[in-house]
Amino acid sequence: MEMNWTVEQRYRRIEEIDSVDIDRMMSASQLDRGYPKYHIAPPFGLLNDPNGLCHFNGEHHVFFQWTPVGPVHGMKYWYHVSTENFVDFIDHGIAIHPDQDFDSHGAYSGGALVENNQALLFYTGNKRDDNWVRVPTQCLASMAADGSIAKQGVIIENSDYTEHFRDPKVWKSNEDYLMVVGAQTQEKKGCMVLYRSKELDNWEHLGPIHTSYNDFGYMWECPDFFELDGQAVMLFSPQGVNSENQYDLKNIFSVTYIVGDRLNIDTVELESHQDILQPDYGFEFYAPQTYLDKQGRRIMIAWVGLPEIDTPSVEHEWAGMLTIPRELRLEDGYLIQKPLAELELLKSDPTEYSSSFELSSTSFCLSFSTDQDNFQIELSNDSGESLSFCANEKQFTLDRSKMTQLYAEDYGTKRYAPRVSTTQNIDIYVDASVIEIFINDGKHTMTSRFFIDDLNSVKVSSGLIVEHTSMKGIEGLYSAR
Structure with missing residues (x-):
């Protein structure tokens, strides 16, 4: 590149x-x-x-x-x-x-x-x-x-x-x-x-x-x-x-x-x-x-x-x-x-999932509350290429080592954040090739680009109930697009 x-x-x-x-x-x-x-x-x-x-x-x-x-x-x-x-x-x-x-x-x-x-x-x-x-x-x-x-x-x-x-x-x-x-x-x-x-x-x-x-x-x-x-x-x-x-x-x-x-x-x-x-x-x-x-x-x-x-x-x-x-x-x-x-104006009606589900759009929001020590959310395609966000009792991990297109590998393919409380209310905003994760009740975020060809599914670990909402696009920019 x-x-x-x-x-x-x-x-x-x-x-x-x-x-x-x-x-x-x-x-x-x-x-x-x-x-x-x-x-x-x-x-x-x-x-x-x-x-x-x-x-x-x-x-x-x-x-x-x-x-x-x-x-x-x-x-x-x-x-x-x-x-x-x-x-x-x-x-x-x-x-x-x-x-x-x-x-x-x-x-x-x-x-x-x-x-x-x-x-x-x-x-x-x-x-x-x-x-x-x-x-x-x-x-x-x-x-x-x-x-x-x-x-x-x-x-x-x-x-x-x-x-x-x-x-x-x-x-x-x-x-x-x-x-x-x-x-x-x-x-x-x-x-x-x-x-x-x-x-x-x-x-x-x-x-x-x-x-x-x-x-x-x-x-x-x-x-x-x-x-x-x-x-x-x-x-x-x-x-x-x-x-x-x-x-x-x-x-x-x-x-x-x-x-x-x-x-x-x-x-x-x-x-x-x-x-x-x-x-x-x-x-x-x-x-x-x-x-x-x-x-x-x-x-x-x-x-x-x-x-x-x-x-x-x-x-x-x-x-x-x-x-x-x-x-x-x-x-x-x-x-x-x-x-x-104001971002709520971009959201569609929510749907709850407790297991894996297919995506109709790659622009969406996931929200969930949990006090589980261990959990995982994975975004993936049919080839098994993925981005995963997981937690244990001490920390969060964002792992992009299995993306379709890797880059900046000299700086690692995983990022970690401290988990400051057991009970978590987490929002995950995904938009085609960007993810913004709000953790620790907003004390920290994990913001990243990611590249997965034909992203089409979300895998939810056992015990989680995830609210999924599709996100509309913003209007009025670059009329030639």
Whole structure:
């Protein structure tokens, strides 16, 4: 699946892509039976980080990184879709083009802040000089209520960190704007850098936020900071970390969070913080971003994918998708994740099964409650190729060693998660080639791609009663599909 893309090929702009190639890529993605129905995926090319998530003008706005040249990392655009209910979407197309000197080699990731009847879009301008040295800056654009977007230019230049300086996330605290940026120090340590401003155009560099994890990998990507249920949360994607236990940090890159009492702006410290935790124990979960909607819900969406890992969907000219939206709350130091209530609108009438059953669709949800020490759910085809999710009294196991198409085997074919209680209420969302499993009452999830040709059955171990619901597809995206 590895493709030999040249730099020139990767960094072509969409205007340079022949319409015949676009039609070919669109057709290939259309024909892929692994393309999801109710997850946001690209029309073709590569999708990675969610960007600019916000609730604005009565709609949830979702932007994402998009490389249109093909299923490869290269020239990045912000693509834009919106929805009132996560069922019916509006496809707005490209929102931010890399068309200025400061973002000439890509409009990289960032967040949004809704204020004064506009959505302020913060992103990293990626520029390369003649020697291909990266010159990153933090940039601002604004989106009006009519959807028009205007770039405001560079607001922070980089003078303190290596070229790894990206992914701004901004929020308002009293009269101050605060921004975190993912960065690498000159000592090659990952950090979450804090800035402060009164007017958005003059930012004071306060330095990295201090925690007991000041030597934790070589880069922290996609930082997010938010307050939830009276506490402060740092959420980020560290690179260059691993763990000796069988659960944590097993992917090429993982996601972690730290919960503390509050962020002390004067000392730039997350006060009285707990140990670092991992929200997801699957094979592919990265770059999550959160936002508040008008109901006061803290909603998280992540990329179902990883840097430097190709999945079999690249053969069909597309790669990457976004998770379903998840509502967050804090409980006993854990970020509790729950599928957003609007997803119920996509569900058909449920059917209960206590044994194996045939699938009429590969887009469905399974729900069950159990206090059994040992159980198993297996998705399979007539050839015996399968994906299995099982448990014993101590842990959960997701095993994709028997898939039709294996990949990323250097990082293993099984993932494990701790079982923190005997009684479990589990939801499993499956959509053609992606699975999202909610375990431990939402304290953890296991998110993964999987590839089984002609998937057609679910095997349920003895004693389980499983509720099955088919899932409808979301509407309004990529009218050419």
